[in-house]
Amino acid sequence: MSSSPSLIFALLVLISAVATVSPVAATDHIVGANRGWNPGINYTLWANNHTFYVGDLISFRYQKTQYNVFEVNQTGYDNCTTEGAVGNWSSGKDFVPLNKAKRYYFICGNGQCFNGMKVSVLVHPLPPPPTAAKHSKLDSAAHIVSHWGLWSLMVSYALIWFGFGSF
Structure with missing residues (x-):
């Protein structure tokens, strides 16, 4: 040679x-998996089966003419209100970056929150190498x-x- x-x-x-x-790849957590963002799904159970880290994404898939997503504080989550929302999405295929280690609260803002369309996730800091x-x-x-x-x-x-x- x-x-x-x-x-x-x-x-x-x-x-x-x-x-x-x-x-190190971020994980895209699709809310509700193959059932998506719809009424009547236990999103607490779904969230409890996932571990969320800073840098991951949470994705919402739904009919954009029927539903939406709002990021709210705990009061908005508990009362199903969008007052003081810190973010909102309505594309039907929304990717929300989880950039901070904290608890995030998401609801559907068109009244479906009362039918279970709300999810809270705890985001952990990245584990040390x-x-x-x-x-x-x-x-x-x-x-x-x-x-x-x-x-x-x-x-x-x-x-x-x-x-x-x-x-």
Whole structure:
């Protein structure tokens, strides 16, 4: 092969960087799942089966000519009123970002709140990434040896494959 060692090294560094990055993706929580945002559904039960984190989305799917969504405070939620609402949506396919760790309250503002069209979700802060301090020394050492052993094996294989003994 006529590739330069620096090009191979750069390629290996890029591959290792991509391989070690763990993507953090937001979850889109679709209210009511396949039943959507409609009267007569127990949204408290639905919400209790989900864990919400900062950065997630909550989505409402409904007939836009029949329903809507308002973000309200606890009083508005408890009394089914939109007075003092902090947000409202009416597209029928609404995506609401959950940007703060707090309790959010959503209701349908056309009277259907009294028929159960309201949901409250507690949004948690993102959990901290795992640290070596949370693992035993043996687990941490095994992880490091495993990680670097795999990395060394990949580099050695690449060097042999491309015919380079050293840089």
